[in-house]
Amino acid sequence: MTRYAIDRARNVLIAQWSTGIGDTATIVAELHREQPRRNVLRLAADLTELSRICWRSYTHPASTADQHGPHSLGWHRQQERDAFATVLPTLIAAKRPAPEPISTKVGQAAHAVARTLHTLNTPQLTTHVTTDVAAELAAIEQAELGDLSERAEQAAALSREDASPLQISQADTLLHAHPFGCEALLTQVDPTAAAIAAAHWFYAAVTITAQHTGLHQIQVVATAEQQGKPLAIESLTEITAVLSAGDRPRHVVMPLIRNALHIAEGRLRGITETQHRITAAEELIEKARSDHPELRLGPDTIYLPLTPLNPTRPAPDLLDNLLHGIKTCWQLYQQHADLPRPNPRNEAVEDSWQERLRHAFLTAIREETALRSGRLL
Structure with missing residues (x-):
């Protein structure tokens, strides 16, 4: 979601959002010195809330609800998504919004912004804010289509209750090229989809490492706890157990993320x-x-x-755990190398040994994932 703030040094309203690896910001509008500070801060708060409510329609789509009849959860979510069409007309309305009951949270948030804009009574500011909100809504629609470029890149920091096959395939392609992860995986792919693909690759790494070392799969997974991520062990163990039983990555990843999202909202x-x-x-x-x-x-x-994941960012957290698990497998694989390790004082020979071993490991897990490719989607 986008967070709005007042840059007091330049006296401008700015919009800031995460890119998956850091935040970026843009100037929305210049402010007048005579405008009351309380009102412009209220505008920033109202815009942030509007963004949060609108992005929830992306992270909690109607399609993932258990029920879709009248006044069901799915029905209410669709009402919120349909309310996007009312946001811009509300902001540019000539009259101050009346304090009438509004059925959707999106509508309520839009009216709050409109009331603050009317209080500030600056047509140019209203125009700039409306333009920025239009860009925000377009970014959400773009993310829904699976395109996380430009402003829609903020979706890479969110946890979604669903994952598109297209995004999962994109993550799988990136992991095939970079099994330990890469920047594009963190910034261009929805983290829920990336976690599903990463679970597929993690299990392949566990399988290959277990065969190579003679250890049980659970023993391989347990080494992740010794490598600095003790909280990762529970989610990695659960994923390994489910996939070893022949199930699909989606069927274990989605419940983990959804349960964490429920806990973040105060529900078990x-x-x-x-x-x-x-x-x-x-x-x-x-x-x-x-x-x-x-x-x-x-x-x-x-x-x-209550959950093995960080409930404030479960999908990115699970993706971090899985990439950590793949790297842990590689470290364990090295420790049980069949190739005799060279004299560590000869750096050139050591690097060559590492590269050959790394190539063998990556080739093996790529072959293993190819054997299980039918279970990914």
């Missing part, structure tokens, strides 16, 4: 899963009490994670 979905987590935690506490009574552990001393 799936009482049974939560009960399993609580039971496992209780068993762990009981064992710890037995083994280490001096620690005086109790239910109130344990923090129970």
Whole structure:
């Protein structure tokens, strides 16, 4: 989403958004010195809220709702998306919006911006703001079509409840060229789609590394915890278990992301899963009490994670975990190399050895993913 702010040094309204690897900003409009600071700050806040509400129609599309009848979740989401058509007319209306009940959050946010613009009463400012909001709505529509270029690149920092086959294929192509990840994967592809493709490649890396080292797949995955990402282990273990049972990456990635999105909104979905987590935690506490009574552990001393992902950015977080997992597999693969390691004092020979081993590893996982390509989409 786009965040709006006032640059006090230049006295301008700016729009700022993430690109997936950093933020960028653009000037929306110049402000007059005599305009009350409180009103221009209110305008920035109202525009930020409008952007947030509109981008939610992208991250939570009507198509992913469980129900689509009248007044169902899917129906309400479609109402919000349809309300996009009312935003610009609301902003350019000659009269100040009346405080009447509005059925959609998009409509409410648009009216809030319009009321602040009428309070500021600067036609030029209204024109510039309307132009910027039009660009924001166009960026959302562009992202819905799978094009994350220009202003739509901010979608690369969002977590979506769905992923298009086109975006998954694009991510798969990028991973084939760069199995450890690349900038384009982080900036040009929806992270939910990228995570689905990355799960496909991660499992191939786990499979190849397990064959190469003689370790069980779960032992291979467990090394990710030793490499500086302890919270990644749960999501990587779950993905490995589901894919080893023959299921598709989408069927494990989407529930992980959707559950985290629910938790971010203060809701738990799936009482049974939560009960399993609580039971496992209780068993762990009981064992710890037995083994280490001096620690005086109790239910109130344990923090129970509700999700293995960062609920504020679950899709990018899962993608980070999966790329970390692939790199961990490569490190473990090196440690069990069949090729005798050269004298480390000879850097040229060491580099050649590394390159040959790396080539063998990448070739093996590319062949493995090709064998499983029918399960990706």
